[in-house]
Amino acid sequence: GAVVSQHPSWVICKSGTSVKIECRSLDFQATTMFWYRQFPKQSLMLMATSNEGSKATYEQGVEKDKFLINHASLTLSTLTVTSAHPEDSSFYICSAPSSGGFTDTQYFGPGTRLTVL
Amino acid sequence: GNSVTQMEGPVTLSEEAFLTINCTYTATGYPSLFWYVQYPGEGLQLLLKATKADDKGSNKGFEATYRKETTSFHLEKGSVQVSDSAVYFCALSRGKLTFGTGTQLKVEL
Numbered sequence: 001g002a003v004v005s006q007h008p009s010w011v012i013c014k015s016g017t018s019v020k021i022e023c024r025s026l027d028f029q030a031t032t033m034f035w036y037r038q039f040p041k042q043s044l045m046l047m048a049t050s051n052e053g054s055k056a057t058y059e060q061g062v063e064k065d066k067f068l069i070n071h072a073s074l075t076l077s078t079l080t081v082t083s084a085h086p087e088d089s090s091f092y093i094c095s096a097p098s099s100g101g102f103t104d105t106q107y108f109g110p111g112t113r114l115t116v117l
Numbered sequence: 118g119n120s121v122t123q124m125e126g127p128v129t130l131s132e133e134a135f136l137t138i139n140c141t142y143t144a145t146g147y148p149s150l151f152w153y154v155q156y157p158g159e160g161l162q163l164l165l166k167a168t169k170a171d172d173k174g175s176n177k178g179f180e181a182t183y184r185k186e187t188t189s190f191h192l193e194k195g196s197v198q199v200s201d202s203a204v205y206f207c208a209l210s211r212g213k214l215t216f217g218t219g220t221q222l223k224v225e226l
Contacts, residue, residue, distance in 0.1 A: 034213070043206065043218040046214070108162070111159075
């Protein structure tokens with residue numbers, strides 16, 4: 001099946017610094033990728049839709065200046081958490097539809113655990 | 118809007134017990150329905166899906182049937198194993214995925 005990778009798998013940073021998380025589709029192209037946030041023992045919350053060649057679409061309540069998304073190529077999307085604070089500590093997950101378009105089947109990355117001290 | 122409701126956990130079962138995790142949904146139109154599984158320390162994996170009413174998704178002994186009349190997609194397995202211990206998420210798709218809150222399953226010997 002389709003494979004999506006994320007890097008790093010975990011990161012610890014100091015408050016006020018910025019952290020970049022990469023999401024790659026390894027064996028297929030994805031014009032769209034999705035970024036989720038998962039709090040402990042809770043469900044995934046969709047943060048934004050990353051679109052290759054255009055601006056990301058953010059869900060209501062998600063600060064676009066705080067969570068910068070760049071879809072640099074058909075296989076790479078990055079999420080940068082700017083000026084991170086302890087409340088940004090969470091598990092960040094990306095996904096991509098295997099067909100490259102807007103289909104129903106999503107393939108998920110393994111997630112990135114962010115801890116802000 | 119779209120929403121998914123699933124039973125709260127944790128659900129604790131003995132090995133070889135029968136499993137049911139309830140899931141109901143609210144959506145406009147006819148969404149696709151999914152069950153995803155998250156093993157400890159790993160990302161989500163698609164377990165099974167159904168794209169239209171009365172479809173049955175199945176995988177690894179798990180089954181779920183798309184019931185339009187009851188807007189449900191309950192997950193079942195006849196005999197669980199310790200290795201099935203994980204968090205199970207019900208989800209629907211109308212383009213974007215909407216997830217339930219997840220149900221933790223613990224299977225003990």
